[in-house]
Amino acid sequence: MGLLFYGSSERPIRIPDRVLAHVKVVIATKLRRGESFTMSWRHPDDEEGGRSTIWIQPSIPLRFVFGSIEPEMLDPALLQSFANSANSSSGLTIDIDADASADAARSSSRPA
Template identity: 50%
Template sequence: MGYIQYGVGDEIHIEDRALAHLKVVIATKLRRNESFTLSWQHHDGDADGRSTIWLHPAIPLRFTFEEPEAPQLNVKWIEQLMHSASSTGGISLTDEVLETPAD
């Protein structure tokens, strides 16, 4: 389980695979100097509910991964996350979009 450290706030714990995909999307948006929101549901052991933060290029951001090796990225999931990042609701961390074999 990795985490995002955003500004001086608490660590946001996110599973490493999801965090690797979020990192690509967040870095792309911030590199373009675009601000947006990120929303997620709290994990087991955290308070019930969900949270949203406003991401802005001027606020320090750190991604920390538990696993030393980066996972292979799923392009469809990145595309879905990028699409949501550009919407009025911002990124909603969703389950991975899995490839389905053609029949």
Template identity: 50%
Template sequence: MGKLHYGYGSEAIVVPDELLAHVQALVTTKLRRSESFTLSWKQASDPTVGRSTIWLHCSIPLRFEFDTADAITLDRGYLSELAESAARGGVLIDLDAQDAPISAIARKTLEKAA
């Protein structure tokens, strides 16, 4: 499980490494182009929170931390779906799909976003 650190002193968002690699590719591409968007997630492990959202902007500190040092192969189809969602203004990811292959994560994420 990796971590996404966003802003100053905020609690890290725990994300499966494979999903975090896709989010990193999307976020770095969008922010390099000065394109801001929202990133939302639902995490069933915390029943007090329904869904969380952050506004991703290039002026806010951002750090990706992976448990694995190995490179993660990106699923271009899933990355394309994330990019299309970001172009519409926001991305919703499923943090509880930690043991699923990326195709299953993509399917669940897209179903929830629709």
């Protein structure tokens, strides 16, 4: 499981490594172009609250921490989907629960 530290908050946003790798590329691309946008997600069932939205812009510090030592393989279709979402008026929306389940299935199928 990866972590996204946003602004001065010491409480990270927990995001599966696979999703975080794609989010990182989309955020870096948008910020490199000087474009700000929102990122939204529903909180996992084990966390308080319903959903969150944050404003992504160049002056707000971000730190990406990945649980895995190995970099994730990027899926061009998922990258395009995230980029299109980030470019929309509703901003980038990610589904942490669906991707967390996929991450758990993938890690349990890896040899120890």
